[in-house]
Amino acid sequence: MKVLLIGSTGVMGTALQSENRGRFQITPKDHNDLEIKDVNQVRRVLDEEKPDYVINTSAYLGVEPCAANPGEAFAVNTEAVRNLSKLCDKRNICLVQFSTDSVFDGRKGDLYTEDDQPNPLNLYGMTKYMGDLFVRNLCRNYYIIRIPILFGPRQNAGSIFIDKMYRHVLSGADELRIADDVISCPSFSNDIAQGVYSLMDSGKECGLYHIKNEGVASLYDFAKVFFEKMKLPVRILRAKAADFSVNETEMKPLNTAICSVKTDHMRPWQDAMEDYIKILKSQPQEAL
Numbered sequence: 001m002k003v004l005l006i007g008s009t010g011v012m013g014t015a016l017q018s019e020n021r022g023r024f025q026i027t028p029k030d031h032n033d034l035e036i037k038d039v040n041q042v043r044r045v046l047d048e049e050k051p052d053y054v055i056n057t058s059a060y061l062g063v064e065p066c067a068a069n070p071g072e073a074f075a076v077n078t079e080a081v082r083n084l085s086k087l088c089d090k091r092n093i094c095l096v097q098f099s100t101d102s103v104f105d106g107r108k109g110d111l112y113t114e115d116d117q118p119n120p121l122n123l124y125g126m127t128k129y130m131g132d133l134f135v136r137n138l139c140r141n142y143y144i145i146r147i148p149i150l151f152g153p154r155q156n157a158g159s160i161f162i163d164k165m166y167r168h169v170l171s172g173a174d175e176l177r178i179a180d181d182v183i184s185c186p187s188f189s190n191d192i193a194q195g196v197y198s199l200m201d202s203g204k205e206c207g208l209y210h211i212k213n214e215g216v217a218s219l220y221d222f223a224k225v226f227f228e229k230m231k232l233p234v235r236i237l238r239a240k241a242a243d244f245s246v247n248e249t250e251m252k253p254l255n256t257a258i259c260s261v262k263t264d265h266m267r268p269w270q271d272a273m274e275d276y277i278k279i280l281k282s283q284p285q286e287a288l
């Protein structure tokens with residue numbers, strides 16, 4: 001089966017390639033190869049490659065960047081996904097689209113399942129959720145994969161929460177203040193990639209699936225476990241999300257931990273982190 005992978009250099013793009021292990025014939029497209037906002041370019045690539053699946057990991061990520069550049073957030077996360085949905089549907093291609101736990105408002109007080117109604121609080125969550133709706137409504141053959149906060153290797157220079165913390169420490173920080181009231185489910189991109197491929201192999205019906213490692217943690221817990229396992233002498237101090245609010249108009253949901261009523265349990269995130277740390281330790285530090 002042929003897969004066109006959009007966003008091949010990011011965290012999920014990297015994992016989907018390393019975990020493929022010959023299952024699918026993947027054509028990776030990075031941002032230089034393909035601009036997802038350019039509908040004519042996307043159409044041309046689909047017609048050249050004729051994939052059975054398109055996996056779209058590209059996104060305009062993050063609460064602050066999306067607030068600072070709402071037009072770009074809408075163009076990449078919503079409008080491009082709407083166009084991709086229509087193009088895939090017309091060609092009978094299965095679209096595998098990544099979503100985020102940031103579509104939830106964090107007020108449930110319990111784990112969010114696939115049945116819970118999103119209610120995004122910020123532009124990032126809103127533009128991603130609108131993208132999900134277009135996939136669901138415009139493409140008959142689709143999987144929406146909703147995932148929580150990631151850790152994992154990447155080929156590009158972007159950075160996710162734990163990479164940023166690690167960089168601070170590598171550049172000399174001996175203490176970090178981290179919110180203990182922001183709760184998610186840290187998950188290893190390689191495990192998620194395996195979950196995605198199992199889903200695609202399973203022939204399960206189209207729809208929305210939550211995929212994550214087992215367990216729930218605050219950002220504080222997440223960082224503490226990471227640095228303990230890395231055996232780095234850094235003090236992790238408790239803080240609150242409100243201590244870091246930089247944008248007055250954007251709200252961040254506090255507890256967006258998810259679970260699934262449709263997919264199998266995966267190993268705990270702390271066990272998965274052991275594997276990530278092995279990969280990190282085998283890389284030169286400047287690779288981060």
Ligand SMILES: NC(=O)c1ccc[n+]([C@@H]2O[C@H](COP(=O)([O-])OP(=O)(O)OC[C@H]3O[C@@H](n4cnc5c(N)ncnc54)[C@H](OP(=O)(O)O)[C@@H]3O)[C@@H](O)[C@H]2O)c1
Pocket residue numbers: 006007008009010011012013030031032034035036037056057058059060061076098099100101128147148149150151154156157158160
């Ligand atoms: N990272 C997380 O913790 C997290 C949590 C929940 C959900 N998600 C979701 O999971 C998906 C994958 O996230 P990720 O962390 O793998 O993202 P990422 O590391 O930022 O990778 C995104 C990829 O898409 C490419 N890209 C960005 N804009 C593009 C555009 N306009 N046209 C074509 N390609 C473009 C990037 O290339 P360049 O870097 O060269 O621009 C990169 O290869 C996203 O849908 C995201 O919303 C991520």
